[in-house]
Amino acid sequence: MTERRPNRTLGPDHDTFWAYCNQGEFRLQQCNTCSKIQWPPTPMCNECLSDEFTWTPMSGRATINTYCTFERPYYKECPPPWEAILVELEEGPLFMSNPKGFSVEGKERGTPVKVTFLDCEDDAGPFKLPVFELAD
Amino acid sequence: MANRVVEHDRLKKLKDTVAVVGVGESDYVGDYRSGAKGNAAEKGSGALNSYQLAATALKRALDDAGLTKDDIDGLVVGGPMSTERTCEVLGINASWCVSGDAPRGIIAAVQAINAGLCHTVALVYGNAQRSMNTQYGGPQAMGGDGILSYVYYAPWGMTSQGGLYSMMFRRHQLVYGTTEEQLGAVSVAFRKHASMNPNAIMKERFTIEDYMNSRYISEPFHLFDYCLINDGGVAFIIQRRDMANGKQIPINISGIGWSEMDIDSTQLRPRLKDFYLPAHHAVREQVYPMAGYGPKDVDVYATYDSFSTHLLFSLEGFGFCEPGEGGAFIQDGRIEIGGEIPCNTSGGMLSESYMQSWNHQPELVRQLRHQYAGTEREVKGAEVGQYVHDVAGKCLSVIYTRGN
Ligand SMILES: [Zn+2]
Numbered sequence: 001m002t003e004r005r006p007n008r009t010l011g012p013d014h015d016t017f018w019a020y021c022n023q024g025e026f027r028l029q030q031c032n033t034c035s036k037i038q039w040p041p042t043p044m045c046n047e048c049l050s051d052e053f054t055w056t057p058m059s060g061r062a063t064i065n066t067y068c069t070f071e072r073p074y075y076k077e078c079p080p081p082w083e084a085i086l087v088e089l090e091e092g093p094l095f096m097s098n099p100k101g102f103s104v105e106g107k108e109r110g111t112p113v114k115v116t117f118l119d120c121e122d123d124a125g126p127f128k129l130p131v132f133e134l135a136d
Numbered sequence: 137m138a139n140r141v142v143e144h145d146r147l148k149k150l151k152d153t154v155a156v157v158g159v160g161e162s163d164y165v166g167d168y169r170s171g172a173k174g175n176a177a178e179k180g181s182g183a184l185n186s187y188q189l190a191a192t193a194l195k196r197a198l199d200d201a202g203l204t205k206d207d208i209d210g211l212v213v214g215g216p217m218s219t220e221r222t223c224e225v226l227g228i229n230a231s232w233c234v235s236g237d238a239p240r241g242i243i244a245a246v247q248a249i250n251a252g253l254c255h256t257v258a259l260v261y262g263n264a265q266r267s268m269n270t271q272y273g274g275p276q277a278m279g280g281d282g283i284l285s286y287v288y289y290a291p292w293g294m295t296s297q298g299g300l301y302s303m304m305f306r307r308h309q310l311v312y313g314t315t316e317e318q319l320g321a322v323s324v325a326f327r328k329h330a331s332m333n334p335n336a337i338m339k340e341r342f343t344i345e346d347y348m349n350s351r352y353i354s355e356p357f358h359l360f361d362y363c364l365i366n367d368g369g370v371a372f373i374i375q376r377r378d379m380a381n382g383k384q385i386p387i388n389i390s391g392i393g394w395s396e397m398d399i400d401s402t403q404l405r406p407r408l409k410d411f412y413l414p415a416h417h418a419v420r421e422q423v424y425p426m427a428g429y430g431p432k433d434v435d436v437y438a439t440y441d442s443f444s445t446h447l448l449f450s451l452e453g454f455g456f457c458e459p460g461e462g463g464a465f466i467q468d469g470r471i472e473i474g475g476e477i478p479c480n481t482s483g484g485m486l487s488e489s490y491m492q493s494w495n496h497q498p499e500l501v502r503q504l505r506h507q508y509a510g511t512e513r514e515v516k517g518a519e520v521g522q523y524v525h526d527v528a529g530k531c532l533s534v535i536y537t538r539g540n
Pocket residue numbers: 031032033034035036045046047048049050
């Protein structure tokens with residue numbers, strides 16, 4: 001089943017991120033010079049000012065940093081109660097997402113999760129959205 | 137990490153060179169209750185405009201100071217107003233003019249006055265945000281243009297300030313075991329203060345039980361953790377200290393500090409991983425040594441409070457208590473008038489008026505003038521006041537002291 005979602009930010013670099021997602025791959029920009037991983041996509045490395053990146057596969061392993069539950073509707077596509085989680089990727093970046101197959105209620109920080117993809121669509125068409133499920 | 141510039145000798149030269157000599161604001165209550173039968177004004181009514189609100193506040197600040205608009209040679213403009221149009225509407229031919237929030241405006245004006253670019257600066261703010269139905273979350277948040285860091289996360293349903301700050305408090309809960317009941321002390325205290333303030337919009341007191349029974353907006357935040365959305369204007373006048381006419385007791389600007397944490401801000405790392413503590417610490421190292429005071433000397437305190445949790449984090453960051461102890465620290469009336477460190481004594485943005493850093497400044501000035509002497513609102517013998525501005529990509533602070 002395809003879920004309707006609020007619009008993504010699209011454009012150069014953003015399109016590349018979503019194109020990998022659509023292949024079921026979770027890749028982020030990594031600087032060719034200093035190795036810093038950037039998220040969200042950026043035109044230039046803010047560590048060393050290089051503009052040469054490789055889209056590096058992330059392991060998909062992460063831990064829960066924090067979360068909240070919206071009880072007021074902000075988007076018609078996201079009816080309350082709507083849970084958002086911030087996870088810390090094994091590689092370092094913090095990634096805003098949603099839980100899949102579990103509720104955040106009572107979850108401890110550091111709870112291990114792993115990336116999976118949800119079939120979604122917005123005004124620009126169908127896409128795969130990275131979300132997180134509990135790791136075994 | 138936040139940049140740390142520590143230049144005590146240079147800062148100290150600016151100490152007490154500039155003073156606040158006049159304050160004023162619009163009628164928050166009257167403008168809010170302008171709907172039918174005294175109900176709250178409808179959002180998007182277009183009834184008020186920002187320039188008119190700013191003009192009302194400025195006239196009152198000039199009267200308070202015993203000055204006329206022709207005494208003003210510098211202007212700081214806050215809210216959704218242009219500097220050019222503001223100067224035109226107010227009839228001021230400034231020699232110096234910038235845009236900014238209240239603390240950025242104060243720091244810029246202290247510099248400009250010391251540089252000899254102007255002598256007497258009016259800082260004015262007007263915001264008809266309720267009449268204009270300004271949105272701070274969802275598809276139209278701040279124009280919907282991705283101005284705010286979290287707007288990128290729309291596909292995951294997360295674009296609101298309340299979402300961000302409720303996640304920040306949740307993180308504090310997960311790390312330190314802080315409870316919602318503990319956080320409730322903030323909105324209970326600010327509402328109590330508002331109940332003593334005739335110009336506060338929300339005056340009805342409530343208890344911790346009422347707080348706990350109120351609905352969640354973004355759990356763990358309840359309704360009462362959120363600020364108001366209302367129209368209003370604020371103005372104050374700061375002047376070279378040696379030019380003050382003496383109509384009011386001048387309130388000196390004795391300390392200033394500023395630090396930002398912008399790297400990885402879209403990931404929300406500075407707040408959701410670091411609690412903004414490195415920036416708090418950097419500002420502490422400027423504002424306290426410049427003023428010659430520390431947190432133990434502060435008699436009356438105010439923090440930016442779009443959400444209750446701002447107070448918890450700023451008290452920890454500025455050394456009133458240790459990181460993690462904030463939940464316990466704010467209990468038992470400690471942050472209320474009559475307590476050890478009265479905070480947001482006008483009711484703040486949670487209960488007085490959502491003036492986005494502007495309404496806190498007149499309140500600190502009046503407390504230090506002892507203008508509420510003999511009333512329940514008085515912070516007795518207040519000599520040192522501090523404002524902390526800790527929101528979005530910045531932390532600033534101003535310390536005021538009572539002159540003589
Ligand atoms: Zn680099």
